Amino acid sequence: MIAIHAPATVSPTTRTLLTCAAVAGPLWSVVSLTQAATREGFDLTRHPLSLLSTGSLGWLQIANFVLAGALSIAGAAGLRRALRGAPGGTWAPLLLRVTGIGMIAAGVFVMDPGDGFPAGTPAGSGTLSWHGLGHMAAGSITFIALIAACHVLGHHFYRAGHPGHALASHLAGAALLLGDAWAMSGGTAGSLTLAVGAITAMIWVSWVAARYRRRTV
Template identity: 70%
Template sequence: MTTAQIPVTSAASSAAASSVTRSLLAAAIVAQPLWAVVSLAQAASRQGYDITRHPLSALSNGSLGWIQITNFVLAGVLTVIGAAGLRRALRGAPGGTWAPRLVRVSGFGMVAAGVFVMDPADGFPLGTPDGMPAAMSWHSYAHFAAGSVTFIALIAACYVLGRHFSRAGNLRYAVGSRVAGTALLLGNGWAMSGGRAGTLTLAVGVITAMTWISLVAHRCRRSL
């Protein structure tokens, strides 16, 4: 005589899985504002720094450069962790595969941007000659490559999320996602073209896109 094994869905297991997802999403929620607040606090307080002339990455130089280096690495690690939460929260939905992947790539890019520091330039830190250095170091090239990967991944993630929310019928978040991606696309493009105050437009674009990822993670966490 055989005994039928009846599968039982455990409410406790489901609750535990939801708790893990919420914890992972919390990392994404914290990562983006953390990076922005620490960066802007330094931009406002470090002598010789001018956000209309210097990218926020320049703060990794000087005696206090370790603060921005740590900021990059910590925010990047939290973003990678948070991407796992987005993957769990968006599983099965349109964009549920690629949006988390792109966010994860942006996190790895941030870590690399922290590890590889750009060269001092354009009068910062104090004592640095004006203008760009005649030749860039290998780690400066690596920093700019890491930054490019981060920006491209963030832009793409925002547009994928725009499609996700459009398919879900959430017009407000669909528009917000596309606006955030476009802000970074235009800000980076203006900075790359050498436009006036390009470092400021880049900072605005980066912070806008990063903050949007944080808001999406918050929305996902709230819906669990």
């Protein structure tokens, strides 16, 4: 197997951009899970994290989506520089950029209240508004791009001679794919499996960015 490496050093600008990608996943995860644990009536086994965008404190999750998306877009530029000439060096950054755009759109198009959240909302799915439909479309684009990015990075690491990292990358993508599929099928605690999958994939991409920021190849 021929090891193919990204550039051994990165410029200060590239390092800054990679920092954005490294921060995006942990930031979104911490802000989302903190709200999930503290907001009245929210149950992660029944409610998707996107539902936190509703109610009087919904602006927190909206801002969380938009900021994490913007950081991902900036980070994609850094990843493109870091992986230039390496396998996956074109597609991984492109897919991360699409992920970021999708996250911003998911923040702009707010999910409809439902299933008892925010507190006082009737049980059940409720009606689907135009912005709720937009949120679903944005979420689908985000998940597809993020899953694909994980698998492209898996290919990158395999070609670079790091099979352990390649396996971890493929598993992160699979976690989101399975979590989303289970949630879409109406499976028990589907919102929880979706949250676990999404956070796993996002944290992995952030770890990859942090790895290249440290000039580890």
